[in-house]
Amino acid sequence: xxxxxxxxxxxxxxxxxxxxxxxxxxxxxxxxxxxxxxxxxxxxxxxxxxxxxxxxxxxxxxxxxxxxxxxxxxxxxxxxxxxxxxxxxxxxxxxxxxxxxxxxxxxxxxxxxxxxxxxxxxxxxxxxxxxxxxxxxxxxxxxxxxxxxxxxxxxxxxxxxxxxxxxxxxxxxxxxxxxxxxxxxxxxxxxxxxxxxxxxxxxxxxxxxxxxxxxxxxxxxxxxxxxxxxxxxxxxxxxxxxxxxxxxxxxxxxxxxxxxxxxxxxxxxxxxxxxxxxxxxxxxxxxxxxxxxxxxxxxxxxxxxxxxxxxxxxxxxxxxxxxxxxxxxxxxxxxxxxxxxxxxxxxxxxxxxxxxxxxxxxxxxxxxxxxxxxxxxxxxxxxxxxxxxxxxxxxxxxxxxxxxxxxxxxxxxxxxxxxxxxxxxxxxxxxxxxxxxxxxxxxxxxxxxxxxxxxxxxxxxxxxxxx
Amino acid sequence: xxxxxxxxxxxxxxxxxxxxxxxxxxxxxxxxxxxxxxxxxxxxxxxxxxxxxxxxxxxxxxxxxxxxxxxxxxxxxxxxxxxxxxxxxxxxxxxxxxxxxxxxxxxxxxxxxxxxxxxxxxxxxxxxxxxxxxxxxxxxxxxxxxxxxxxxxxxxxxxxxxxxxxxxxxxxxxxxxxxxxxxxxxxxxxxxxxxxxxxxxxxxxxxxxxxxxxxxxxxxxxxxxxxxxxxxxxxxxxxxxxxxxxxxxxxxxxxxxxxxxxxxxxxxxxxxxxxxxxxxxxxxxxxxxxxxxxxxxxx
Numbered sequence: 001x002x003x004x005x006x007x008x009x010x011x012x013x014x015x016x017x018x019x020x021x022x023x024x025x026x027x028x029x030x031x032x033x034x035x036x037x038x039x040x041x042x043x044x045x046x047x048x049x050x051x052x053x054x055x056x057x058x059x060x061x062x063x064x065x066x067x068x069x070x071x072x073x074x075x076x077x078x079x080x081x082x083x084x085x086x087x088x089x090x091x092x093x094x095x096x097x098x099x100x101x102x103x104x105x106x107x108x109x110x111x112x113x114x115x116x117x118x119x120x121x122x123x124x125x126x127x128x129x130x131x132x133x134x135x136x137x138x139x140x141x142x143x144x145x146x147x148x149x150x151x152x153x154x155x156x157x158x159x160x161x162x163x164x165x166x167x168x169x170x171x172x173x174x175x176x177x178x179x180x181x182x183x184x185x186x187x188x189x190x191x192x193x194x195x196x197x198x199x200x201x202x203x204x205x206x207x208x209x210x211x212x213x214x215x216x217x218x219x220x221x222x223x224x225x226x227x228x229x230x231x232x233x234x235x236x237x238x239x240x241x242x243x244x245x246x247x248x249x250x251x252x253x254x255x256x257x258x259x260x261x262x263x264x265x266x267x268x269x270x271x272x273x274x275x276x277x278x279x280x281x282x283x284x285x286x287x288x289x290x291x292x293x294x295x296x297x298x299x300x301x302x303x304x305x306x307x308x309x310x311x312x313x314x315x316x317x318x319x320x321x322x323x324x325x326x327x328x329x330x331x332x333x334x335x336x337x338x339x340x341x342x343x344x345x346x347x348x349x350x351x352x353x354x355x356x357x358x359x360x361x362x363x364x365x366x367x368x369x370x371x372x373x374x375x376x377x378x379x380x381x382x383x384x385x386x387x388x389x390x391x392x393x394x395x396x397x398x399x400x401x402x403x404x405x406x407x408x409x410x411x412x413x414x415x416x417x418x419x420x421x422x423x424x425x426x427x428x429x430x431x432x433x434x435x436x437x438x439x440x441x442x443x444x445x446x447x448x449x450x451x452x453x454x455x456x457x458x459x460x461x462x463x464x465x466x467x
Numbered sequence: 468x469x470x471x472x473x474x475x476x477x478x479x480x481x482x483x484x485x486x487x488x489x490x491x492x493x494x495x496x497x498x499x500x501x502x503x504x505x506x507x508x509x510x511x512x513x514x515x516x517x518x519x520x521x522x523x524x525x526x527x528x529x530x531x532x533x534x535x536x537x538x539x540x541x542x543x544x545x546x547x548x549x550x551x552x553x554x555x556x557x558x559x560x561x562x563x564x565x566x567x568x569x570x571x572x573x574x575x576x577x578x579x580x581x582x583x584x585x586x587x588x589x590x591x592x593x594x595x596x597x598x599x600x601x602x603x604x605x606x607x608x609x610x611x612x613x614x615x616x617x618x619x620x621x622x623x624x625x626x627x628x629x630x631x632x633x634x635x636x637x638x639x640x641x642x643x644x645x646x647x648x649x650x651x652x653x654x655x656x657x658x659x660x661x662x663x664x665x666x667x668x669x670x671x672x673x674x675x676x677x678x679x680x681x682x683x684x685x686x687x688x689x690x691x692x693x694x695x696x697x698x699x700x701x702x703x704x705x706x707x708x709x710x711x712x713x714x715x716x717x718x719x720x721x722x723x724x725x726x727x728x729x730x731x732x733x734x735x736x737x738x739x740x741x742x743x744x745x746x747x748x749x750x751x752x753x754x755x756x757x758x759x760x761x762x763x764x765x766x
Binding site: 094220245246248250251252253254255256257259260263276277278280281282285289290291292307309310313354355 | 469473476477480481483484487585586591592593599604607608609611684685687689690693694697721724725728729734735737738
């Protein structure tokens with residue numbers, strides 16, 4: 001009897017818990033999650049009809065998704081071209097929005113003619129910063145899934161772990177880099193700048209505003225010395241003082257971090273941050289609550305701060321006070337054909353892109369677009385050799401999202417994105433700083449100098465907003 | 468070495484940080500004294516309530532005050548649900564087993580929050596409280612009313628729960644139950660009701676702490692969930708017994724942590740403060756016990 005009462009109580013408790021979970025799911029802001037399994041990119045026939053194509057019309061411009069392919073409304077039925085990717089996906093660090101957006105782009109292409117009639121089949125592998133897992137996933141893509149190209153890799157360790165493997169097999173990767181090897185090796189070309197060069201850009205902007213000292217802070221993770229070397233070289237060349245800091249994350253005492261940085265920078269100095277958006281937000285909000293945000297001349301931040309989430313959360317406190325290096329065309333207030341196509345594809349095919357509009361999904365869009373453009377030039381069979389030769393042959397491509405055109409090329413290292421924008425919060429959005437245009441990352445950073453010596457500076461992309 | 472004027476603002480921020488640790492630390496000790504369970508899910512439950520509150524305001528368009536109440540209630544309901552489902556079966560087990568079981572709840576909640584309120588794509592959230600807009604200035608920095616409330620909540624919690632556990636019938640029953648559940652039951656105390664009250668009350672505390680901490684620290688599931696680790700140090704210094712010592716230890720930890728920030732040689736090691744102080748306190752307690760037992764033997 002007593003046992004039965006206990007059972008009923010526990011059942012009731014379980015029911016309450018289940019109900020709570022239901023409420024939770026309803027309350028949640030996110031509606032989807034990405035799969036770690038390989039995903040096919042074959043688009044459903046229903047969504048391929050031209051009549052169902054979504055369109056985007058920001059500030060007057062209208063673009064139908066069907067313009068992503070060469071045969072609007074005609075689904076590709078040929079032999080699939082297998083492409084693969086490895087993305088970090090773990091609690092607190094997920095880059096799956098990049099591959100999910102690339103998948104969305106490929107789905108669009110497949111629904112509108114494919115690549116010369118061939119659909120792209122995209123295999124997405126996710127990893128949890130485990131070196132052996134990353135190495136085995138690369139082998140799985142090659143040996144198990146028979147991919148002929150790697151597009152969209154975004155991983156904390158992947159470049160470090162796999163670059164020798166890719167070089168040995170003749171794969172030339174189009175990726176969004178994080179580890180130094182993504183820019184310093186011959187078989188990886190990133191569409192982004194990564195933390196070092198983006199921090200360079202933020203520091204350069206601060207110097208251009210005549211600050212006399214910079215307090216540069218970043219999260220205390222492996223590779224901080226490599227990242228800080230860029231801003232240190234740039235400030236040295238400009239004869240501006242710099243003090244570098246590292247802070248453990250997650251930050252528990254943002255007040256003390258903000259105080260420390262503001263004291264270090266001084267009244268005519270700048271605080272430059274290189275953190276993920278939630279961590280940067282903690283420091284910025286702490287400064288605002290302590291009312292010390294105006295105790296320095298300006299605040300700067302590398303690309304991760306370029307999100308509307310951050311601009312929204314900050315309110316108007318940092319409008320025209322925080323200057324963020326943006327590696328891609330700002331999504332807000334930009335009305336170009338490419339940006340409208342990106343928005344339309346995201347809307348129609350990007351249900352798995354949990355972050356929506358933002359840098360991550362823009363990276364995925366650009367990488368997929370570059371891959372499709374390269375694949376379109378192949379006239380024979382789609383082999384590892386032909387596909388990677390086509391990737392490598394990409395030269396002066398106008399992506400519509402980068403300041404300058406993008407080139408892969410046959411170089412010992414690749415930093416093809418080395419010119420960028422500066423944005424600032426403006427009433428909850430991140431908008432281009434008026435009159436700022438595009439900013440070339442200085443050759444005072446020896447890595448940039450080395451790349452420019454090899455490849456030169458690319459011509460400006462006339463299809464982007466900042467050119 | 469920084470000047471005194473450079474140290475001053477860090478005293479203010481250190482007190483605020485101490486208040487943050489005190490809120491969680493005191494909550495931990497209260498529940499431990501009431502149920503005998505080291506509730507490691509305290510931070511995760513508070514984070515869950517805060518994120519639901521954020522969704523209610525930003526996605527549901529509900530008035531903020533309803534979201535604040537929901538945050539507190541979620542803390543109470545989830546904790547009560549856990550206590551009802553797992554409290555009785557684990558009551559006879561070792562305290563370590565009971566603590567590890569709450570770690571299981573922590574990991575489930577952390578995973579769920581990461582899935583539902585993802586940070587992918589650079590998502591950052593905040594749920595500012597109206598008390599952030601007012602405050603006063605000390606040593607060149609502003610102290611918001613939220614920080615004052617957090618510190619006051621710590622004091623009220625410390626004195627209030629201390630008095631409740633010592634002077635009320637329910638509080639006495641809770642303490643008795645935490646010591647020996649079976650004997651308490653044989654004395655005619657309705658242990659299930661008492662236990663439910665303890666779990667729900669502590670869940671409400673977790674909810675209140677979550678609501679304040681999301682504003683004071685960050686509305687980030689990972690940060691709020693693992694904030695408990697630093698607060699645990701304060702609770703350990705008090706050996707999970709004294710609420711007053713927990714509060715004082717939390718304030719000292721916060722102060723030392725922040726005062727170490729402007730000292731370049733110590734700055735990178737300041738996050739070790741809670742653990743170093745906890746280790747020193749535990750070693751000191753162990754040494755004192757040894758000395759005292761030797762003295763007794765000699766006598």
